[in-house]
C-alpha cells in the first residue's frame with residue numbers, strides 16, 4: 001500500500017494551454033478517492049500521469065516516499081483497470097490473469113496460487129477455463145480487475161471501469177468494488193463522470209473542472225456544503241435549484257433576498273466574512289436549494305389569514321410532473337425566474353397537476369447563498 005501526493009502538477013499537450021493547471025492533492029495510504037468532473041476536465045489525463053502513461057510537464061508526483069515523475073510505469077507499483085477491459089481474446093481467464101505474473105518470473109506453482117486467490121475474491125473460480133468472448137460484460141470487467149489484483153499493487157487506478165455496463169450491472173459492480181477495497185485496503189483512485197458512482201464509492205471525492213480542483217471532501221461534505229455553484233450543481237439529481245435575487249438586508253446570521261418576482265426569502269447564511277466576502281444590500285446573489293428541501297404548499301386562500309404565517313413562501317405555477325413511483329418530481333415556475341424549480345414530493349404527499357397554482361416553501365436553514373463569482377457564503381446553521 002502507498003500514499004500518492006501531487007504538488008503543483010501541470011500537464012501541457014504540445015505548447016498549448018495546460019490541461020492540468022497545478023494540482024495539489026494528498027491521497028492517504030489505503031484511501032479510496034474518486035476523481036469526478038465533466039467530460040474534458042482532465043481527470044483521465046491526471047490518472048494516466050499517475051500511472052506513467054502520460055509525462056508530467058511540471059510539479060512533483062510522489063508514490064509512497066519516492067518521487068515518481070521519471071519512474072517507468074512498470075516500476076511504480078500501480079495497476080490500472082480501463083473502461084475497455086483490454087483482455088487478451090485468445091487466452092482463457094486463467095491465462096489472462098497469469099500472464100503478467102509469468103512475465104515477472106514467478107514460478108508456475110506461485111502463479112497458480114496467486115491466480116486462484118484473486119479468482120476466489122472475485123468469484124471467478126468457475127470461469128477460469130473460459131475465453132473472454134464466453135463471458136458477460138460484468139464478468140469481463142471482473143477478470144480485468146482480477147488481472148490487476150494478482151500483481152498486489154501499491155495503488156489501484158480505475159478509469160471509468162463501469163461505463164460499458166448496463167445500469168443494474170453497474171450497481172452490482174459498484175458494490176463489488178467497495179467490498180474489494182474493504183478486503184484489500186489498497187489505495188484506490190477511481191475516475192468517473194457519474195456523480196452517483198462518486199457519491200457511493202469515494203471516501204473522498206475530488207471535483208475537477210477545466211483542469212483545476214474545485215473542491216475536495218467526503219461525499220456528504222460536498223453535498224451539504226459545496227464551496228461554489230459548480231460543485232453544488234454537479235452533485236445531486238435533480239440538479240440543485242438556483243434562484244437569482246438581490247440582497248435586501250444582511251444581518252450576522254441571515255440574509256434577506258428579494259427574488260425577481262418580488263418575494264422575499266430569508267437565508268440562514270453568515271452575512272459577512274468567509275470566502276464569498278460580505279453580503280451587502282443591493283448585491284446580486286443566487287439562492288441554492290435542493291429539490292428534497294423544497295416543500296409544496298397549496299396556493300394562498302382566504303382562510304390562511306387564520307393560521308400562523310409561514311416564512312419563505314413563494315408563489316409558483318406547476319409546469320410538469322415526473323412520477324417515479326416512490327416520489328414525484330414537480331417542476332414549477334417562479335415569477336421572473338428562467339429555470340423551473342424542482343421539488344421532490346413523496347408519493348403520499350400533496351400532488352399537483354401541470355398548470356396548478358401552488359406555493360413553494362424554501363426553509364431558511366436549507367437555502368445556500370452564492371455571490372456573483374459563484375462562491376458560497378458560509379452557512380449560519
Ligand SMILES: Nc1ncnc2c1ncn2[C@@H]1O[C@H](COP(=O)(O)OP(=O)(O)OP(=O)(O)O)[C@@H](O)[C@H]1O
Pocket residue numbers: 013019037038039040041042043044045046193
Ligand atoms: N493526447 C492528447 N493530445 C492533446 N490533447 C489531449 C490529449 N488527450 C487529452 N487531451 C485534452 O486534454 C483535456 C483533458 O482530457 P481528459 O481525457 O483528461 O478529460 P476527461 O475529464 O477524462 O474527459 P472524459 O470524461 O471525456 O474522458 C481535453 O481537453 C482533451 O481534449
